[in-house]
Amino acid sequence: MAETRIVRIRESVLRENRVQASILRKRLAASGVVMVNLMSSPGSGKTSIILHTIAALRERFRIAVIEADIDSTVDADKMIAAGVPAVQIETGGFCHVDAAMAQAAIQELPLNTLDVLFLENVGNLICTAQHDTGAHVNVAILSVPEGDDKPLKYPVMFQAADVVIVNKTDYMAIAEFDINAVRQRIAVLNQAVTILPVSCRSGEGIADWIEWLTARITSVAGNR
Numbered sequence: 702m703a704e705t706r707i708v709r710i711r712e713s714v715l716r717e718n719r720v721q722a723s724i725l726r727k728r729l730a731a732s733g734v735v736m737v738n739l740m741s742s743p744g745s746g747k748t749s750i751i752l753h754t755i756a757a758l759r760e761r762f763r764i765a766v767i768e769a770d771i772d773s774t775v776d777a778d779k780m781i782a783a784g785v786p787a788v789q790i791e792t793g794g795f796c797h798v799d800a801a802m803a804q805a806a807i808q809e810l811p812l813n814t815l816d817v818l819f820l821e822n823v824g825n826l827i828c829t830a831q832h833d834t835g836a837h838v839n840v841a842i843l844s845v846p847e848g849d850d851k852p853l854k855y856p857v858m859f860q861a862a863d864v865v866i867v868n869k870t871d872y873m874a875i876a877e878f879d880i881n882a883v884r885q886r887i888a889v890l891n892q893a894v895t896i897l898p899v900s901c902r903s904g905e906g907i908a909d910w911i912e913w914l915t916a917r918i919t920s921v922a923g924n925r
């Protein structure tokens with residue numbers, strides 16, 4: 702009997718994407734630009750974190766933002782209103798940004814006038830973590846109302862992250878959320894990751910995030 706042949710398209714697509722992402726990462730570094738990719742479920746606080754970060758770092762770094770959503774320019778409009786260049790990727794149904802999409806968006810930006818490029822990925826805790834975008838820094842945001850079990854259910858996101866922001870800590874008092882359990886669950890998946898509790902509402906922890914990010918941007922920029 703003839704043997705069934707399996708065509709592993711998914712693996713080859715992901716491999717091809719990793720190659721493209723690696724080329725893009727080097728190209729950005731050569732241009733002196735550090736790309737920071739923010740990933741989370743819808744509504745966890747990606748846009749809020751970026752807006753706080755722009756306010757804190759705009760005097761020090763020249764910043765632009767790539768926004769990605771299935772539809773709409775809502776978040777890109779907020780960035781432009783904040784006074785930074787922004788482009789919107791409308792993914793047309795795709796639930797993540799890949800290196801080719803990031804590359805296409807970057808072509809719309811004045812790369813040689815930038816130091817830091819934020820990429821707000823599509824709100825999704827699964828596919829985004831599986832696709833290398835070419836970013837130098839990968840940020841996962843978990844918000845308190847989502848629950849402390851997310852590292853158990855979506856491990857790839859927490860493996861892919863350099864830093865996990867636990868946002869909306871102002872909900873901690875009313876939500877059943879065990880931050881120590883989150884720390885232990887993430888530690889099993891990724892021992893190199895930094896975990897930063899933050900509230901975009903109260904401002905708690907924002908200074909720690911800015912300090913961590915500034916050190917990482919400086920380190921990436923210094924290693925190019």
Ligand SMILES: Nc1nc2c(ncn2[C@@H]2O[C@H](COP(=O)(O)OP(=O)(O)OP(=O)(O)O)[C@@H](O)[C@H]2O)c(=O)[nH]1
Pocket residue numbers: 741742743744745746747748749750776823824868869870871872899900901902903
């Ligand atoms: N209470 C509280 N609300 C917050 C905090 N951070 C963000 N929010 C609110 O949560 C909602 C979603 O925040 P966004 O920053 O738009 O979240 P997002 O991840 O960019 O959402 P999508 O782009 O739709 O995936 C908004 O109403 C924010 O004002 C926080 O720390 N505490």
Ligand SMILES: [Mg+2]
Pocket residue numbers: 747748749776821
């Ligand atoms: Mg957003």
